[in-house]
Amino acid sequence: MSLAQDRAIDRSKLTVSDEVAIQITNMNKWYGEFHVLRDINLTVNRGERIVIAGPSGSGKSTMIRCINRLEEHQKGKIIVDGTELTSDLKNIDKIRSEVGMCFQHFNLFPHLTILENCTLAPMWVRKTPKREAEELAMHFLEKVKIPEQADKYPGMLSGGQQQRVAIARSLCMQPRIMLFDEPTSALDPEMIKEVLDTMIELAEEGMTMLCVTHEMGFARQVANRVIFMDQGQIVEQNEPEEFFNNPKSERTKLFLSQILGH
């Protein structure tokens, strides 16, 4: 739980602006008959670091996947960077190129080298010339501290390295918002730290982040807001200090006692 804590973080660097990055109003989603997301209301300001916690099946992943339309919502409104998500493909592509995403299983492209993984989207979506895209990719690979792996294939890297490449790949599109869907859940304890360190660095640079994770140490340290979800609803949200020390709802107390209690 405390793996992220050995890296000192300067909280004064973490600032939140008044500008709205994401606005979700009355969002509902069903899988067939099953009501997965119920009346979600959430406003995210630029520079916020939000950690979303909750038991499995509570809809946390589904919620952040709605933000870049990997899942479609059936009711309500999602506005990302001033663009509303509708079935208009142009809007969807625009939002997707502004919003970066990291997955639990990294989802690197195994047939491409690390460098090619990073240059693919800039070259084909942003039409960046190859040289420039490669420079950009190397810049971000250095940032996640694995420039020396650029010519290898994803299968040759450790899980932690792969996840850092996945972060670099997203950053190459120079997104204004990053979504993390359980980025450390598939990693060994030693590798969790290297990924969390990278995420902390991003936070310090003012990236707007939404992060589904079970790393409560990370939440305490980096998040400015923790959201607790259960049964498709937002049950409680608060500043991390209050959230962990003084949870209001019974459901939150139970959850926290289960994940922190051992």
Add this chain to the structure above:
Amino acid sequence: MSTTKSLSYVRKEILEQQPAPRSQVGFTRWVRENLFSGWFNSILTLVSIFVIYKVAAAALPWLLGGVWDASSLEECRAVLNERFGNTHYACWAVITERWNQLLYGFYPDTEYWRANLAFFLMLASLAPVLFDKIPRKMLYLTMAFPFLLVWLVWGGTLWGVISVAAGFVLGGVAFKLVDRYGSMALSAIAAVVVAAIWWLFISPSVVDGLNAFLPFGHLQEVQSRDLGGFMICVIIGISGIALSLPIGIVLALGRQSDLFVVKTICVGFIEFIRGVPLITLLFTASLLLNYFLPPGTAFDLTLRVIIMVTLFSSAYMAEVIRGGLAALPKGQYEAADALGLDYWKAQRLVIMPQALKISIPGIVNTFIGLFKDTTLVMFIGIYDMLGLSNAIRANSAWNGIYWELFIFIGLVFWICCFAMSRYSQWLERKLRTDHR
């Protein structure tokens, strides 16, 4: 304690390396492990050696002692009787004597150079597709080759094929122009309409005019019914292979489409074609198709057969590729989406390279099947090698010769198919990047 004392041990000198026992290395070891590892295996080995010896003793003299120079079966037997006192030997002379016919069918013998040139051009234009070390500029030859093939094999002036090529270029231009303003589907439709207008209404008169005033690059015309032998197998086989892969990809994607109409058409097509024997389709191509076409349109028989063979194998291809698509984790689609790649870019850059790689064994399997199925055209009156073997026997000179022709034809197909198989294995090894 004494136990502690006995555990303590220090080595004083390092042992030299020593050679392994004779029975543990090289050939001796291999024989011991694989052929004589126990009494049962030893018996099996001896029995197998005996069987191999018997088969070889029977077949090898027949194969190797054959006659290569004779003009009829009778003459051949006479030579054998004189040489061995019996005729239990092969009569390969039929192959040397009918060599040209087996290769070119009834193609006019003054024009063989055209077929040979087309064959070498084919190898040259396949090279950059098969091997990425070959300079990419060679791909221009690959693009021009289908038109060169038609011109070289069927003859006529160059204007005909140039006009067909111009249709593709015009379609491409229309696609680019519309693509700037409209959607993908709209530009595809525009391309097809423009090309069709050119081919059906404008091009015939243009070609006639040019032929009349400027007969450029005229070669003696050859009719489709004169094509045959190995040549027709290669023409149908290679065309079918080259066309069925892209059509198969489109069908496989269509089958997964969210659009109900597209999906229904693709599923219907695949299930219909897979449910019908190829020979039925070939009969349709040779007999029925002309009834449905507007009177006066001469639609070449070879072209009709190529279309049918292509449609047939593209249905199989679609299912093979669907298997590859199904094997890809959903995360790959999601990662491509999340990066902002649109559907076609995601397919081209992320999904297809992986799905096709997974499907290589199945794809090559379909290719090999298609290539061997080209022998079925003998049933609709095209003289491929198998059809020619019947025709050769129908001649009194070679009446009664079976084995030699069938062995030769089998060997030719085996070489082609084995080459495809080895290539696919090499390609699989080369593209293996995910493990290690």
